[in-house]
Amino acid sequence: MAQNSKDSLKRTWSELNKAKKEERKQWKEINLEKKLKKQEIKNTQQNNAAEAHELNPKFISTVSIAVPGSILENAQSPELKTYLAGQIARAVCIFQIDEVVVFDDYSDEVNAKKAKFENGNNGHESRQSCVQLGRILQFLECPQYLRKSFFPIHKDLKFCGLLNPLNAPHHLSVKDNFAFREGVVLNTPVKPGKGSIVNVGLLKQVRVDKVLVPGIRCTVKLQPQEPNIKKLKGLIVSPCMPRSETGIYWGYTVRIANSLSKVFSQCPYKDGYDLTIGTSDKGDSVDNFECPKYKHLLIVFGGLHGLEAALESDAVLDADDPKLLFDSYLNTIPQQGSKTIRTEEAILISLSALRPKLNPDTRSKIFHESHINSQEDGVVKSNESIVDIGNVVDMAKFE
Known part of the structure; x- marks a missing residue:
């Protein structure tokens, strides 16, 4: 009877060790998948930023x-x-x-x-x-x-x-998921090598690629975002860019x-x-x-x-x-x-x-409402190509 109890105990520990090995293997696969996904997003952001400096918004009459x-x-x-x-x-x-x-x-x-x-x-x-x-x-x-x-x-x-x-169309709510948004540059201290923080009307603030004067209005194109991050990432683009790229009236x-x-x-x-x-x-x-x-x-x-x-x-x-x-x-x-x-x-x-x-020399694209989707998780996703970074336009102020 004692021998049978020992054999049963050995089999139990053997099974536990095997289960732990399988669990460690799964965790390694999950971590590897996360690293690959982060690297992919990072590469996409770098490629988009490089493309943004080379392209100009298309002219529209x-x-x-x-x-x-x-x-x-x-x-x-x-x-x-x-x-x-x-x-x-x-x-x-x-x-x-x-x-x-x-x-x-x-x-x-x-x-x-x-x-x-x-x-x-x-x-x-x-x-x-x-x-x-x-x-x-x-x-x-x-x-x-x-x-x-x-x-x-x-x-x-x-x-x-x-x-x-x-x-x-550019009066977007917090639930609207669209690549472009209007924002205001916040008076938040900027870390070395980092861009300004911009409020674009979402639950999370956006860190842009440039250091800007606080208080000015700017147009931001949101980049593909990593999950569970404190701040979204975006690029400063020309105010003409949303209409040039999507046909939306801005x-x-x-x-x-x-x-x-x-x-x-x-x-x-x-x-x-x-x-x-x-x-x-x-x-x-x-x-x-x-x-x-x-x-x-x-x-x-x-x-x-x-x-x-x-x-x-x-x-x-x-x-x-x-x-x-x-x-x-x-x-x-x-x-x-x-x-x-x-x-x-x-x-x-x-x-x-x-x-x-009217007979414009260059017409804008036809915009479809389906391009603006409702987001449920507060994470903005964008697969559109990043385009030219234009000048930041300061809103005219009346006193």
Whole structure:
């Protein structure tokens, strides 16, 4: 009986040792798999970073509109002024406008109320209604999770809670999984050899590949991520990159011009606008309009007294007829039933009439909503190719 008990005990220890060996073997395989996966991700990130410095965003034709800031002065209350600006922002987003120029169509008025406007390192005064319209347009364009960083409490934004949201594609929620996101650089100490920390509206912060000035807005492309890490990794890219790579509409920029002439002379594009369209009930019918190819299109809308008043008050322009300023001068609402068309109405109607006629030199890709997925685990995964690192754009700030 004793001998049988010893043989049973030996077999038990033998089985335990065998089981432990199998367990150690499995752990070695799991650890090896993890190391290989980390190495693969590391190699992908290095390759993507190398490719990012070599590629440039593809050029896409742009559409800009110019709107007089004085239209806010025709509103009867602060609430209506805010809602008017919201209507313009909605129209701009719906028709995927790239730039909004708010210009002063009464630039010769000495007693006009002024407000300080700061754009980057340059600061100057502009008509108060222009600054207010520009501020509200920028507030609505900014993703919600960034607004506290760029827009402190201000009287011009007091009634923005009344406005309909833009629901722009780049207004991503924490559950949206997309390769690109807008972010703000945090004032976090940067370790040697490491990039800045950026808040992109996710549960985890993102460490980017460059050291940036805290407080500026930037566009980040998220890289394939390792599991169970404290910070995500990303690359700083040009704001043009999301649309260039995916076709997604990535918002608009806002510029203020102190006169009609500065709408043209301060154009941000190197060769200016190669096609300009003025809108007026005195123009030619839009039904007969054939749009030539363009790289940068500008559509200008008049205020309460039309573009004639803006031309008359401009000390630089010496033309007698606003028609002479544009390549095409169009009546986008022929046979109108009302004596007057409000500017916010004219923007929607004109862009609707012109949309099927536009002939851009280079069109963007068609974006599919399926490219934005909902993430459940908080880990962003991206298999898209990393593209060019562009310049970081500081959001224009109004004070």
